[in-house]
Amino acid sequence: xxxxxxxxxxxxxxAGSGIGAxxxxxxxxxxxxxxxxxxxxxxxxxxxxxxxxxxGTARVAVADVADADAMRRACDETAAEWGRLDVVFANAGxxxxxxxxxxxxxxxxxxxxxxxxxxTFVTIKYAAPHLKRRGGSVVVNAxxxxxxxxxxxxxxxxxASKAGQVAMTKMxxxxxxxxxxxxxxxxxxxxxxxxxxxxxxxGVEREKEPVEYPAGEIPLTDGKPGTSEQVAELVLFLASDAxxxxxxxxxxxxxxxxxxxx
Numbered sequence: 269x270x271x272x273x274x275x276x277x278x279x280x281x282x283a284g285s286g287i288g289a290x291x292x293x294x295x296x297x298x299x300x301x302x303x304x305x306x307x308x309x310x311x312x313x314x315x316x317x318x319x320x321x322x323x324g325t326a327r328v329a330v331a332d333v334a335d336a337d338a339m340r341r342a343c344d345e346t347a348a349e350w351g352r353l354d355v356v357f358a359n360a361g362x363x364x365x366x367x368x369x370x371x372x373x374x375x376x377x378x379x380x381x382x383x384x385x386x387x388t389f390v391t392i393k394y395a396a397p398h399l400k401r402r403g404g405s406v407v408v409n410a411x412x413x414x415x416x417x418x419x420x421x422x423x424x425x426x427x428a429s430k431a432g433q434v435a436m437t438k439m440x441x442x443x444x445x446x447x448x449x450x451x452x453x454x455x456x457x458x459x460x461x462x463x464x465x466x467x468x469x470x471g472v473e474r475e476k477e478p479v480e481y482p483a484g485e486i487p488l489t490d491g492k493p494g495t496s497e498q499v500a501e502l503v504l505f506l507a508s509d510a511x512x513x514x515x516x517x518x519x520x521x522x523x524x525x526x527x528x529x530x
Contacts, residue, residue: 270510274299276404277350278507279343281333281391282360284311286461287409290496291357291503296324298504300355303346305329305339333360333387336394343394353398355507358391359409361429363467366422377425384429385436392440396449403448405507406440408433409499412457415518416526430455434518441516450515452506457522458486458493481528488523 278295282288283304289311296302296319304312309330316326327349331338347353364380365372392406399406413420414427415434434453441451484491502521505511520526 271504271508272299273355273504273508276300276354277303277346277352278355278357279303279305279346279353279391279395280357280359281305281387282409283315284308287456287459287496287499287503288357288359289315290500291359292326293319293322293324294497294500294504295355295357295507296326297322298508300507301325301327301350303327303329303342305331305333305342306360307332332383333358333391334382336390339387339390340394343391343398347398352402353395354402354404356391356395356399356404356406357409357503357507358388358406360387360391361409363423364425365468366420366424366426367468368422369424372422372424377428380425381429381432384426385432388433388436392436392451396444399449400444400447404450405511406437406444406449406451407503407506408437408451408453410434410437410453410455410518412455412520412522412526412530415455416520416530417457419529437518438516445515450506450511452511452514452516453518454499454502454506455518455520455522455526456494456499457520457525459499460493460495485529486523486525487528494521494523 278300280292283292284306312328319326329342361384365376410433411430414430437453
């Protein structure tokens with residue numbers, strides 16, 4: 269079956285909740301052994317228990333994606349335990365602080381880029397030596413913000429980090445192609461996760477352009493956001509042999525939202 273990941277090993281960052289957890293569970297159901305990476309052990313263990321309870325195999329690696337040493341250990345120990353690494357989903361990210369440019373502080377800008385952009389770089393960097401042995405797939409989780417949508421006033425740091433992820437994907441897709449490692453990036457729109465609860469917004473409403481969408485911002489669903497499980501299906505496709513000729517490509521999964529509000 270083209271979507272089967274039988275005998276393959278996957279590593280998912282930000283795997284404790286939301287898109288990361290849903291994708292880890294989906295990859296496991298497709299047959300992959302899954303390394304769950306994140307900062308909160310309890311969350312990761314709950315996801316691991318669900319995977320094991322469904323007959324899958326999972327290991328937990330507590331690490332901050334911006335911590336180079338921790339991510340090197342997570343990648344090396346996963347490959348050492350299971351003998352290979354085939355799939356990486358660089359999913360971990362934060363919304364960070366959203367504020368007008370004259371209020372957004374340099375340390376706030378830097379903190380968002382450390383997790384979202386440096387974290388993606390570090391994840392792929394330390395996974396690459398293992399992926400090169402057999403070929404494989406890297407999927408990066410970016411966003412409609414910074415790629416098609418620029419109307420979310422105050423999201424300067426977040427959008428810059430997401431645009432950077434797309435550029436990094438294309439650079440590495442070409443660099444790693446000779447090793448049969450595919451690198452693609454997904455750009456979700458509004459997805460029902462808890463990430464908005466970790467967003468600090470200051471003063472954005474007074475700067476935002478006044479635009480209304482009476483029928484909702486997502487044409488395909490009359491405004492209803494997508495689900496983590498829908499994103500997980502896209503991650504599985506890109507991770508699997510069904511996408512064997514797809515690399516260096518960004519794919520928007522947003523129900524047409526970015527075409528409307530961009």
